[in-house]
Amino acid sequence: MEKQIIVFTLGEKYYAVNSDxxxxxxxxxxxxxxxxxxxxxEGLINLRGNVISLVNLSxxxxxxxxxxxxxxxxLDRQDEKVGIxxxxxxxxxxxxxxxxxKVSTExxxxxxxxxxxxxxxxxxxxxxxxxx
Numbered sequence: 564m565e566k567q568i569i570v571f572t573l574g575e576k577y578y579a580v581n582s583d584x585x586x587x588x589x590x591x592x593x594x595x596x597x598x599x600x601x602x603x604x605e606g607l608i609n610l611r612g613n614v615i616s617l618v619n620l621s622x623x624x625x626x627x628x629x630x631x632x633x634x635x636x637x638l639d640r641q642d643e644k645v646g647i648x649x650x651x652x653x654x655x656x657x658x659x660x661x662x663x664x665k666v667s668t669e670x671x672x673x674x675x676x677x678x679x680x681x682x683x684x685x686x687x688x689x690x691x692x693x694x695x
Contacts, residue, residue, distance in 0.1 A: 571649040577685040586639040
């Protein structure tokens with residue numbers, strides 16, 4: 564069975580999410596800070612009249628380096644839209660389920676698999692495990 568994934572970078576590392584979760588990809592938009600918000604919430608953005616929480620995925624994944632973000636991946640979750648900051652969206656592609664090498668689900672990082680794309684190893688993440 565095939566899945567469509569969106570491959571993006573956070574710094575030098577490659578990540579992918581299932582495109583079923585993604586509504587759109589946007590260029591960077593100025594955000595409004597939210598007082599007393601959790602550390603991983605960068606603020607709120609207004610995208611065509613929708614107020615969307617902006618999540619810093621680097622902080623959720625406990626990546627240490629500060630990133631330069633160029634894109635926002637807008638997720639459509641059951642009750643709300645959420646934007647995740649990414650360095651760059653690389654490509655959208657179809658892969659076979661068997662091309663995803665499963666990793667232990669014991670990890671809280673949300674990484675559920677590894678995909679080999681040319682020379683790059685891509686961390687396949689389940690956003691529902693990370694953003695809750």
